[in-house]
């Protein structure tokens with residue numbers, strides 16, 4: 083029995099009539115890892131998360147969850163919790179009553195965390211006795227997370243958990259997920275927001291039209307990606323422009339800079355080694371580098387590139 087992996091999927095396929103939602107998907111998620119699932123609309127993310135939660139069964143392939151093979155008779159193991167398509171809540175019950183009802187539904191089958199503790203953990207203590215009907219989307223997401231935490235899961239599966247959260251709420255939820263992972267819980271989370279996944283995940287899987295186009299550490303994705311556009315702000319933009327122009331592998335992207343209407347900014351397109359060379363030359367010439375950052379994040383660039391090439395192939 084594989085105890086290191088919370089999820090081990092091989093060649094998973096799933097169709098709905100003529101639609102192939104998942105086509106030969108492999109996924110590895112180890113204990114204590116926060117794994118991001120990203121892809122365009124209709125890529126198959128929700129379908130895959132649904133399989134992990136036991137809401138459906140795969141048509142083909144093999145799936146192991148927490149070391150146990152999942153068969154056609156899948157019922158979510160007690161140690162798996164989460165939600166897809168938004169958390170299921172009772173609108174007429176308060177936050178506290180929702181959690182109490184869930185705990186009762188699960189009966190004596192599971193260890194149950196304390197309701198007050200999980201409300202506190204997701205930051206809902208102040209509204210614990212208000213009805214869920216009046217909750218904002220962000221508050222409902224937090225309550226859904228509290229419901230999942232109630233079961234003390236070893237695998238937590240969340241579809242777009244940051245939906246509707248304001249920046250403080252998002253930081254709070256990220257903190258909760260970080261703590262869970264540090265305690266050994268595996269978390270699989272989907273998002274359309276690359277910046278969220280970059281802040282949260284150590285590994286990501288990119289899906290496009292039901293297939294995995296990348297899976298692995300974020301760092302590898304950035305290294306694998308092509309030349310990126312970088313914003314470069316220095317103490318001498320004209321000299322920086324001349325040096326960039328004369329550095330092999332570096333191209334000035336005028337159109338991008340023009341859009342920004344910022345004379346102090348140079349936008350260059352380069353791979354990392356050429357960019358390193360440019361920075362060394364700037365410094366040697368006594369030009370201070372005040373800002374150097376990718377125009378879009380490496381993850382977003384890779385996402386756009388990989389999903390675009392997949393669409394072109396298809």
Ligand SMILES: Nc1ncnc2c1ncn2[C@@H]1O[C@H](COP(=O)(O)OP(=O)(O)OP(=O)(O)O)[C@@H](O)[C@H]1O
Nearest residue numbers: 098101102103121122123124125126127128129130
């Ligand atoms: N119950 C269903 N019946 C029919 N088709 C479905 C069903 N569930 C999903 N699909 C189809 O399977 C494909 C994958 O859908 P899925 O919801 O998994 O994608 P997604 O990556 O989660 O998309 P989004 O980012 O829009 O939520 C889509 O073409 C979708 O229309």
